[in-house]
Amino acid sequence: MLDARYMANEMTEIIGSNFSTKIKTLQLFIKKLTEGYMPSYSKTWAAKQLVISRLHGDWDQSRATLPVFLQVLEQTNPGTLTLLLYKDSGLPGCATFDRLFWAFAPAIEGFKHSRPVISVDGTFLTGRYKGTLLVAVTQDAENQIMPIAFAIVQQEDRDNWGWFLTCIRHFVTKQQGLCLISDRHSGLMSWLEDDSAYDWRPPHAYHRYCLRHLGSNYHRRFGKLVGKEVKVCAMECQKKKFKAKLTRLKRFANERIYQEFNLLNKKHWTFPYDGGRRYGSETTNCSESFNGVVKEARHLPIMAIVMFTFYKCVEYFDDRLVKSMDTKAKGNHFSLYAKKKYDHWRENAVGHDVIVFNRAAGLFEVHTPVNRTSPYKGNNKHTVDLTNKTCTCNKIQLWKIPCSHVIAVCNKMHIDPLDYFGKYWTVDTTIAMYGSLSFKPLPDQAYWPPYDGPRILPDKERLRGRGCPKVNRIRNEMDDLIEHQPPQTCSKCGQQGHNKRRCGK
8 A cells, every 4th residue: 555655755746746636636646657556635635735745844933934034035136025923822932924015026026017906815724724915916007916005814814814904005005095995894894984994985996896796696696697797887888888888787686786886886887987096907806816826835834935936036027127128129109908908999090080179278079980880889979188198989088098989089189199098008018017126045044044033833733634625715706717728828839738848848
């Protein structure tokens, strides 16, 4: 009979390449290797933990080494901020881990050049000790994610969400007018209503709901059609069209649901009443996307998780800086994402009829032609105010990119429409985000300075029990969409299960 040590030796390569490899997959791997022997779940789990311990250290030792590692992070990358909280353990010279916050200096500096939108989300840890990883991210001009801050806490609740957002305000940014996008987690919503959250309320910040989660919530409660119509309503740009879509919702929902929507603050969940705070961001997909990236790290000891986020950010910053500089070298002043949206609206501007009302004040009226392919589009009238950069279609206010009506006015007045782009869509802004401050390599552990603080012990109450962990998360249709996505395929060799960066050929 095979023991866990032998299995660990054989599984080192497969686990090293993907720490999120499921126990069932490892069991089948050993069965194929031994031509028939199927190891038990508990033995395979023990072998996997042994591999992780060999590669990244023991879970308990990881917490003990964490303080000096955080000290090294701050010393080698000046401006990086960490906050480790611990509780009295009752043992002399020891303390129990409570929670941890960290933000890397290049990300803090880079956010100064980013659009003022922060998306937050949480994902549970799956290692030996229970916990939750909280993540805050923003997006660059290409709509790529840039992680801003992280925290490891016991669970998603009012106290931990409040602490995380307070740390962001204290350590990362004091910028006014921020837009915070999140799901409607009860703990987060409760804290934002508290007096201590004044830094995250108008005019300091503006909270907006993730439209994907909002639609999913009503999908689960009232059915697919209601959930779909909710998202359609929320993402409609014009107020008149929003009201028409909201009225149409009555067909799929009863009066109680309709009244429930009317009670929701429209600024939180609709584009027409958003006030341009979102910059076109609909969901928390960007923070969820990074959670997907760190999925394989959720199985690791705590110090390895922090180290994983460090090297992942190093990879992001280097890759995005090189690509943005290449984009500028090709003569592009604006991001490819923004230019694509602009080119689409420029094509739509053909055929718009412009009437000048007040040339000096910049007031114009734009008539759009009848759309022969759709009776619900075209044949509209919009007011453009070039001085204030507004249009009644609301698109330039939402995305800070000239809409077709603004472009039509600019063409008539012989003005360059590119002058009406928002500053956050320029390639120079992206270069500033990733190039203002660079990451510095970390020294080998043998050169780390001595640590004279308390020894950090794990909280034994968070120790995960034996057996397959219970899944308490409520499933919804978003999980089904993810599970039914086609498998990852390498663009280099054409095989499934990895991407070109991990291709061995």
